[in-house]
Amino acid sequence: MRLARFKTVRGRLLALLVAIALPIACLSAIAAITTYRTVIASIQSFQIRTADDYAVRARVWYRGALRSLLTVGAAAGTSSTGDCDAAAHEVLKRVTGYSALHLKMRNGEICSVSLDPSVTAAKLAATAERLSAKPPVRIWAGTELAIVRYDDVILDQQRYLAVYAHSNDPEQLTQEALLLAEPDLLNKVFDLGESDKNLAVALIHRGSGIVTSRGADEGDESWLPAQEVVPDVKARWEAASRAGPSRAYAARMVAEPDLYVIASFDNAAERAAQTQFLILLLTPLLTLALLCFVYLRAIDRHCVRWLRGLEAAARARAKLSSARAPVAADMPSDMRSVAEAFNTMVEEEEMRQRKLSNALDDNRFLVRELHHRVKNSLQVVQSYIGLTKRDSRGEARLALADAECRVHVLSAAYRFTLADGEMQPVRVDLFLDDVMTMISNLIRRRDQGVMSRIETMSSLSVDRIIPLGFLIVDVVGRALRHGPGLTVTVTAADIGREIIEISIEADREIDHAEPPRLFAGLLTQIVATEVSAPGGRSLGSWRIVHRD
Structure with missing residues (x-):
């Protein structure tokens, strides 16, 4: 058999x-x-x-x-x-x-x-x-x-x-x-x-x-x-x-x-x-x-009962960390040895988990402090650029304003991702509203207009939201340099459960130049697909796949 x-x-x-x-x-x-x-x-x-x-x-x-x-x-x-x-x-x-x-x-x-x-x-x-x-x-x-x-x-x-x-x-x-x-x-x-x-x-x-x-x-x-x-x-x-x-x-x-x-x-x-x-x-x-009945009772009492106790303890570990295998004086010696070995393994695992949890907490604290330091440093850099911009005129002032806006993108991204003390995805609508406000304050001339229609509740990781901010600053900044009285509109909307479409338009046709080499790298970092190339009033349209 x-x-x-x-x-x-x-x-x-x-x-x-x-x-x-x-x-x-x-x-x-x-x-x-x-x-x-x-x-x-x-x-x-x-x-x-x-x-x-x-x-x-x-x-x-x-x-x-x-x-x-x-x-x-x-x-x-x-x-x-x-x-x-x-x-x-x-x-x-x-x-x-x-x-x-x-x-x-x-x-x-x-x-x-x-x-x-x-x-x-x-x-x-x-x-x-x-x-x-x-x-x-x-x-x-x-x-x-x-x-x-x-x-x-x-x-x-x-x-x-x-x-x-x-x-x-x-x-x-x-x-x-x-x-x-x-x-x-x-x-x-x-x-x-x-x-x-x-x-x-x-x-x-x-x-x-x-x-x-x-x-x-x-x-x-x-x-x-x-x-x-x-x-x-x-x-x-x-x-x-x-x-x-x-x-x-x-x-x-x-x-x-x-x-x-x-x-x-x-x-x-x-x-x-x-x-x-x-x-x-x-x-x-x-x-x-x-004999069969007594044998089955003996199996249940002296073998299966303790095995089920081990199984129950192992399954209870998923919900109750203090679960232990039962150990009794009437247990067979080999079953007791297995139960004690299981409990020892559980205790060692709990000790390792505590050490790992402490290490993770320390790591989170260090990462959070590091990002705060980065955010504070970016704010300092932004302040120095702003002070330098006051003493500059012409193209130098525009270049410093563009740099200050880009630094603000970094600072805003870290501010949003660390809003609750830990790294988390950044909501696209809040971030884009902040970026558009900063563009309006730093790059827009008085006779120009910057508008936004943000209709999405999606989120992106900080690694993708930063290049997205750079892309919008780059496209809008280059468009605003074409002359006075220009109005640029940025639209972001969901076209599916996991797809965001971002479009940028001017209120009139403008001359379009080749984008800088950096532009292609930004699209790669965002993992965005170009829907329509710049032409006429359209400054470009892109689709971004996200998973909440």
């Missing part, structure tokens, strides 16, 4: 835990399912084996009764008719539970004895004839002693177990024999002492119900399946009982096609197996879930 795919510490630790816990959970689930299937298979095998045990007991009893019947038939075949009846009667008296014997010799003689007076010889003969018409039972193992039919019959509302044997061997003196016995004999065979109270077993005759049973009240057939199921050989199934609740059944054929043993079990064993399965399945899963 590539833990780098997970971006957070919690995600990586959780992914590692899942990678360990998931195989364990799968193995636990497989083990629980395997155990459950094994237990269920054992329960089903036990149920089938129980039905087999009772079926074997019934078969053993029937085989023993058959041997007794054949022995009596062999002994009776060698005696006379009277002795046959006496011998049969003696057998019935000595063997408890045997009720009647009917023997038919190959010579046609019939020996018929019954302890119950209501069971006559005619009834026994009719019963033997009826059983002879039914198919014989299949051989269970080895060689059968005769052609046999095991059944149960009801004579005068009394149920009997019937063993019928028929022989086609001419050497056998007895051709057919019938033995009737009481069902209690088989009931005693089914008695295994103390048995499971949840178990009920019975010998069933197809269509007529219970022949004998154990584990249930006499005459109680409510535990039998609601619909009779006759096994071919053996079968196991679950179905609703006649009483309603579902039960498990196992059946085994005893004598085809009518006699079979059926055993019934409640679902207590299956429910116990299911409970065990759920415990085996859920215990490790719940343990892993609890």
Whole structure:
């Protein structure tokens, strides 16, 4: 697993835990399912084996009764008719539970004895004839002693177990024999002492119900399946009982096609197996879930919580300079080391910031003082030029006035940019009004006029506003030298969000000369674009891009 795919510490630790816990959970689930299937298979095998045990007991009893019947038939075949009846009667008296014997010799003689007076010889003969018409039972193992039919019959509302044997061997003196016995004999065979109270077993005759049973009240057939199921050989199934609740059944054929043993079990064993399965399945899963929960809580409490504290402190630094990473006694040592290192770094940064702030304050103070000194020096220079101008005449006076005006541009620019004590952009309208006033006072003759229309609130840095002032002084000064009565108008207006257009016009056409070389340098410093060259009344038009 590539833990780098997970971006957070919690995600990586959780992914590692899942990678360990998931195989364990799968193995636990497989083990629980395997155990459950094994237990269920054992329960089903036990149920089938129980039905087999009772079926074997019934078969053993029937085989023993058959041997007794054949022995009596062999002994009776060698005696006379009277002795046959006496011998049969003696057998019935000595063997408890045997009720009647009917023997038919190959010579046609019939020996018929019954302890119950209501069971006559005619009834026994009719019963033997009826059983002879039914198919014989299949051989269970080895060689059968005769052609046999095991059944149960009801004579005068009394149920009997019937063993019928028929022989086609001419050497056998007895051709057919019938033995009737009481069902209690088989009931005693089914008695295994103390048995499971949840178990009920019975010998069933197809269509007529219970022949004998154990584990249930006499005459109680409510535990039998609601619909009779006759096994071919053996079968196991679950179905609703006649009483309603579902039960498990196992059946085994005893004598085809009518006699079979059926055993019934409640679902207590299956429910116990299911409970065990759920415990085996859920215990490790719940343990892993609890482990995951505790592990996540431990991650949050001992790792993620402190990491979030570091993150919160780092983010809070943008608004709160005193923010620190939390440091607690219960922090893991490595987390505490990181938090202390972070706080140390923050303190060192604050110290550097304080030193830098002090240095910047000192620098601002020095710069401000320097600009004040420059402004004061410019004012001194302007005053000296003004004093010298008083003693000059003609071109010298005009040159000194032009120089004084240019010095004033520098002085005004520094005055405006340091108006609030710090360097800041200069508003174009205020600066141009001041420059136009100074031009009017220093350069304009009495019969000349200087006008301005300033319609902008934009600002320019001091590095650009100074050459702009020089440009206007240069253009207006050269225009005013063309003669008396001239009026010059300076217009500044916004033509876009970031563009100022400055135009200078005279009230009449004048002769235009080439501008000095310095003029191109001024345009470069201003970063201005010439819109129209001087011509006629226009002294020039320029556009300046600014960003407030």
